[in-house]
Amino acid sequence: MPSVCRGNNHHRPRILFLDAYDSFSNNITSLLATLLDVDVFVLPIDSPLLYPTSENFARNLREELSRYVAVVCGPGPGSPDNDADVGLMKHVWQLAEGDLVPVLGICLGFQSLVASCGGTVRRLQRGLHGMVREIVHREDDEIEEDSIFRGVKRFKATLYHSLCGDIGQVAVPDTEWKVARWRPFPTCPDLLPLAWVEENRDDNRVERILMAVKHRTQPFWGLQYHPESVCTQKEGDKIIVNWFRDSMKWNEAHGRVQVEDGGEILARNAWTPSLLSQLPLELVPAEQAPSSESSWWQSLDVDTVYRSETVPLAHGMQVPDVVELLAPEEKERIVLDSANAAATATARADVRGRYSIIAMGLEEALRVEHHTGDDYATIKLGRVGGLPVNLSQQVPIANYGGIWGLVATFYEARQLGPSEPEETPFLGGFMGYITYEQGLADIGITLEHRRPHRRPDVCLVWVTRSLVIDHLLGVIHIQQLRLRGSETDSWIESTANRLLSSRTFQARFNHDSPTASPRKDAQNIKTRRPSRSTSIQPPMTKGYESKVALCQEFIAAGDSYELCLTDQTTITRPISEGPSGGEKPLFRKRRRSSVPPATPPPPSSWQLFKTLRARQPAPFASYLRLGGATLVSASPERFLQYDRDGRCSMRPMKGTVRKSEAVSTLAEAEKILHIPKEEAENLMIVDLVRHDLHGICGAGNVSVPHLLKVEEYQSVFQMITVVEGQLPRSEDSAEEQGAYGRYTGLDVLAACLPPGSMTGAPKKRSCEILLDIEQKQERSLYSGVVGYMCATGRGDWSVTIRSLFRWDDEQKKSGGGGNGEEEDHEVWHIGAGGAVTILSTPEGEREEMFTKLAGPLRVFAESG
Ligand SMILES: C=C(O[C@@H]1C=C(C(=O)O)C=C[C@H]1O)C(=O)O
Numbered sequence: 001m002p003s004v005c006r007g008n009n010h011h012r013p014r015i016l017f018l019d020a021y022d023s024f025s026n027n028i029t030s031l032l033a034t035l036l037d038v039d040v041f042v043l044p045i046d047s048p049l050l051y052p053t054s055e056n057f058a059r060n061l062r063e064e065l066s067r068y069v070a071v072v073c074g075p076g077p078g079s080p081d082n083d084a085d086v087g088l089m090k091h092v093w094q095l096a097e098g099d100l101v102p103v104l105g106i107c108l109g110f111q112s113l114v115a116s117c118g119g120t121v122r123r124l125q126r127g128l129h130g131m132v133r134e135i136v137h138r139e140d141d142e143i144e145e146d147s148i149f150r151g152v153k154r155f156k157a158t159l160y161h162s163l164c165g166d167i168g169q170v171a172v173p174d175t176e177w178k179v180a181r182w183r184p185f186p187t188c189p190d191l192l193p194l195a196w197v198e199e200n201r202d203d204n205r206v207e208r209i210l211m212a213v214k215h216r217t218q219p220f221w222g223l224q225y226h227p228e229s230v231c232t233q234k235e236g237d238k239i240i241v242n243w244f245r246d247s248m249k250w251n252e253a254h255g256r257v258q259v260e261d262g263g264e265i266l267a268r269n270a271w272t273p274s275l276l277s278q279l280p281l282e283l284v285p286a287e288q289a290p291s292s293e294s295s296w297w298q299s300l301d302v303d304t305v306y307r308s309e310t311v312p313l314a315h316g317m318q319v320p321d322v323v324e325l326l327a328p329e330e331k332e333r334i335v336l337d338s339a340n341a342a343a344t345a346t347a348r349a350d351v352r353g354r355y356s357i358i359a360m361g362l363e364e365a366l367r368v369e370h371h372t373g374d375d376y377a378t379i380k381l382g383r384v385g386g387l388p389v390n391l392s393q394q395v396p397i398a399n400y401g402g403i404w405g406l407v408a409t410f411y412e413a414r415q416l417g418p419s420e421p422e423e424t425p426f427l428g429g430f431m432g433y434i435t436y437e438q439g440l441a442d443i444g445i446t447l448e449h450r451r452p453h454r455r456p457d458v459c460l461v462w463v464t465r466s467l468v469i470d471h472l473l474g475v476i477h478i479q480q481l482r483l484r485g486s487e488t489d490s491w492i493e494s495t496a497n498r499l500l501s502s503r504t505f506q507a508r509f510n511h512d513s514p515t516a517s518p519r520k521d522a523q524n525i526k527t528r529r530p531s532r533s534t535s536i537q538p539p540m541t542k543g544y545e546s547k548v549a550l551c552q553e554f555i556a557a558g559d560s561y562e563l564c565l566t567d568q569t570t571i572t573r574p575i576s577e578g579p580s581g582g583e584k585p586l587f588r589k590r591r592r593s594s595v596p597p598a599t600p601p602p603p604s605s606w607q608l609f610k611t612l613r614a615r616q617p618a619p620f621a622s623y624l625r626l627g628g629a630t631l632v633s634a635s636p637e638r639f640l641q642y643d644r645d646g647r648c649s650m651r652p653m654k655g656t657v658r659k660s661e662a663v664s665t666l667a668e669a670e671k672i673l674h675i676p677k678e679e680a681e682n683l684m685i686v687d688l689v690r691h692d693l694h695g696i697c698g699a700g701n702v703s704v705p706h707l708l709k710v711e712e713y714q715s716v717f718q719m720i721t722v723v724e725g726q727l728p729r730s731e732d733s734a735e736e737q738g739a740y741g742r743y744t745g746l747d748v749l750a751a752c753l754p755p756g757s758m759t760g761a762p763k764k765r766s767c768e769i770l771l772d773i774e775q776k777q778e779r780s781l782y783s784g785v786v787g788y789m790c791a792t793g794r795g796d797w798s799v800t801i802r803s804l805f806r807w808d809d810e811q812k813k814s815g816g817g818g819n820g821e822e823e824d825h826e827v828w829h830i831g832a833g834g835a836v837t838i839l840s841t842p843e844g845e846r847e848e849m850f851t852k853l854a855g856p857l858r859v860f861a862e863s864g
Pocket residue numbers: 564566637653654655656757758799801802831832833834835852
C-alpha cells in the first residue's frame with residue numbers, strides 16, 4: 001500500500017475527483033478508495049463554489065487543491081474543445097509551476113490533457129463503447145522505471161469513447177511505427193505515449209488509438225480506457241497503484257504536503273449521505289417531534305402490529321380470480337402479479353415470480369402524492385372506518401430535503417421491527433408508482449415546459465391490508481397491520497371465509513374443474529376487431545428511423561455512449577369505465593340511458609390486463625388503478641430489490657431478440673446475443689448501474705455475480721446482468737451520520753432513478769438529448785417504476801415496460817358509434833423502444849421497437 005501523506009499522520013490522504021457528470025464516476029472513486037486506501041472527495045466540473053469567472057478564482061482553486069495529495073479528472077460526455085464539458089479540468093493543467101499537483105486524467109480527462117498540450121481531439125473512425133480491447137504498452141527492457149505501466153502484463157480494458165487524442169500518430173509510416181510509437185511526437189513534444197490500441201477498421205486499415213500518456217515535465221498522466229469498468233482486467237489495477245506511488249514521490253520531491261489547517265473543503269464526500277441524515281433532527285422520528293410540528297397524518301398507522309392468516313390457494317386459482325372474488329368493485333387497485341409463476345409458463349425464465357401481492361382497502365389507506373415540479377407533496381386519506389373523511393394536507397418538501405426525505409421520514413415512523421415473520425416479502429407498507437419525469441428531476445433535469453396536467457409522479461400508498469399469494473407453496477397470506485392495542489376487527493377472518501367458501505375454491509380445491517394456466521388462457525383468447533371508433537396511432541416508421549440516426553450523431557460527437565430511444569403509440573377508444581373505476585355500474589348506467597349505445601363499451605382495463613398476462617406471463621406483471629392512472633403491465637425487468645439487511649440487487653436488461661422459428665431455443669438466442677454489439681449495450685448499463693449503486697453503498701460494496709446472461713421469456717429472449725450492493729450498516733454510518741443516519745432501500749431507489757436501462761449512458765446528458773429527440777413528450781408511467789417497500793425494509797421494483805397506461809383526465813372527443821354524435825374517448829399509451837449505439841442500424845432499431853410494441857398492442861384486439 002502506498003504510504004500516507006507526509007507531514008501529517010492524523011489524516012488519510014485525500015484525492016479530489018473532478019466529476020464531469022459521467023455515469024461511471026462512482027466506480028472510479030470506489031476503485032481509488034479501495035486500491036489506494038485514500039479518502040475521495042468529489043467536485044463537479046461546474047461547481048458554483050469554484051466558478052472560473054468568480055472573483056479570487058485562482059486563489060480559491062489553489063487553496064482547494066492544496067488540501068489533496070492528487071487530483072483525478074474523470075470521464076464524461078462531450079469534448080475538451082467545449083469549455084463547458086470540461087469546466088474546472090482545463091484550469092488544472094494550467095496551474096503555475098509552484099502550484100502544481102499530481103493529476104490523472106481518465107477518458108474525457110485524458111483527452112483534456114492531450115488538448116492542453118498541443119494535441120488535438122477528433123472523432124474516431126467509429127466510436128468504441130463498451131468494447132473490450134487489449135491495451136498494448138511497452139513491455140520490453142526499454143520501459144522507463146518510472147512508467148506507470150512498469151510490472152504490468154498485457155491486459156484487456158473497456159473503452160467508452162467516440163473521440164480520441166491525436167498527437168500526430170497518423171503521419172508515422174508503418175515501417176517506423178514500432179519504435180516511433182513510444183517516443184514523443186514532434187507535434188506534441190511534451191507528451192510521452194505509454195499505451196495504444198490498434199483497431200482494425202472496415203477498410204482493412206488500422207486506426208492507432210492513443211491509450212495512455214505521461215507529461216514529460218509535469219506530474220500529469222492520462223488514460224483513455226476505463227480502469228474502473230467491470231470488464232477491465234484486474235491487472236490494470238497495478239497502473240493506478242503505480243500512478244499513486246509516483247504522485248506521492250513527486251509530492252515528496254517537491255515538498256508538497258496535504259494542507260490540514262481545518263479550513264473548509266469545497267468538494268463533497270464521494271458517498272451520498274442517507275436521506276434521513278439530511279433532515280432537521282426535530283422531524284424524526286414522529287413521537288419525538290414537537291407538538292407544533294405534528295399534523296393529523298404523522299400519528300396515523302404508527303406503531304402497528306402484524307396479524308395474518310394463511311389459507312390454501314385453490315388449485316388453478318389465478319391472481320385475477322382472487323381479485324374478482326374479494327375486491328370486485330374497488331375503485332382503485334394495486335395488483336403486483338407474478339404472472340409467470342405457474343409451472344406451465346415459460347419454464348426456463350430465471351426470474352420466475354414466486355409471490356403476487358394485492359393491496360386491499362385502498363380507500364382507507366394513507367397516501368403520499370407528489371407532482372414533479374411542485375415544492376410540496378400531498379398526504380391524503382379518503383375514508384376512515386368506512387366513512388368518507390377526505391383529509392388532505394400539502395407538506396412543503398424543502399423541510400425534508402425533497403420528496404424522498406419526506407417519504408423516508410414517513411416510512412421511518414411506520415417501520416416494523418426485525419422480529420416480524422419472514423415468510424412473506426410484504427407484510428404491509430408502501431405500494432405504488434413513480435414516473436420517468438420524477439426520475440429526471442432526481443438527476444437534476446428540470447422540465448422547462450409547462451406541464452399540461454396535475455398528475456402525481458410519485459404515488460405511494462401505505463397499505464395496511466393485503467394479500468400475498470405464495471405460488472410456490474400454494475397459499476394466500478391474508479395480512480393486516482393493526483394499531484397496537486386496538487380492538488381487533490374481523491377483516492382477516494371474513495376474508496379467509498370468503499376465500500374458503502367461494503364456489504371457485506370449493507370446486508378447484510377438490511380438483512373438480514380443469515386447472516387454468518396462463519398458456520391455456522392464452523389459447524382461449526378470442527380475437528375480435530377493435531371497434532371502429534378505436535384508433536391506433538403508432539410511431540411513424542421513417543420518423544423513428546431518423547431519430548435513431550440522430551441518436552447516432554450525438555454518439556459520434558461524444559455526447560453519449562448509448563441512448564435508449566423510445567416512442568409512444570396512442571390508442572383512442574370509447575370510454576370503457578368511469579373516471580374512478582367500477583366498470584360494471586358504468587355499463588349498467590349506459591344501458592339505461594335513453595340513447596342506447598350502438599356498440600357495447602370496449603373491454604375494460606381489467607380485461608386488457610387478463611389478456612396481457614395470459615399472452616405474456618411476466619415475472620413483474622402489474623395492474624394499477626391509482627391516483628388517476630390505469631396501468632396494465634407485463635414487465636419482465638426487475639429494477640431494484642432489497643432485503644432487510646440492506647442487500648440490494650438490480651437486473652438491468654439489454655439485448656432483446658424476438659422468438660421466431662429461426663430463434664426458438666436458448667442456444668440459438670445466445671448465439672445472437674453474445675456478440676460484441678449486444679454485449680457492449682448491456683455492459684454499458686451494467687457499469688452505469690454499478691455507479692448508481694456505488695454512490696449509496698460506498699467503495700467496494702458492489703459486485704456483479706452474473707454478467708451477460710441470456711434468459712427466455714414468453715415472446716422474447718433477453719440478456720440480463722445482476723448487480724448487487726450492500727447498504728452501509730447503521731453501525732458503520734452512525735459515527736458520521738448521527739443517530740438517524742440509517743440507510744434504507746429508499747436511499748437506493750431515490751439515487752437510481754430513472755432506470756439506467758431506459759436512459760443510456762451517461763445518464764444525465766443522455767436524458768437531456770432524449771428529451772429533445774422525443775420532442776419533450778412525457779414518458780410518464782412508461783420508463784418509471786412500480787413496486788413495493790415492506791414496513792420491514794424489503795422492497796422490489798420493476799421497470800415499467802411492455803405495458804399500457806392511461807390517465808383519467810385525458811379524454812378526447814371523437815366520432816361516436818354510428819349515430820353521428822361526438823363521443824368521449826379514453827386515450828391509452830404504449831411506450832416502446834430500445835438502446836441505440838454506434839453499431840445500431842435504423843431498421844434494426846425500428847424493428848426492435850415494433851417487436852416490443854406488438855405484445856401490449858395486441859390486447860386491444862384480443863380482449864373479448
Ligand atoms: C425500451 C424498452 O426496453 C428496454 C430496452 C431493452 C433493450 O434495448 O434491449 C431491453 C429491456 C428494457 O430495458 C421497451 O421495452 O420499450
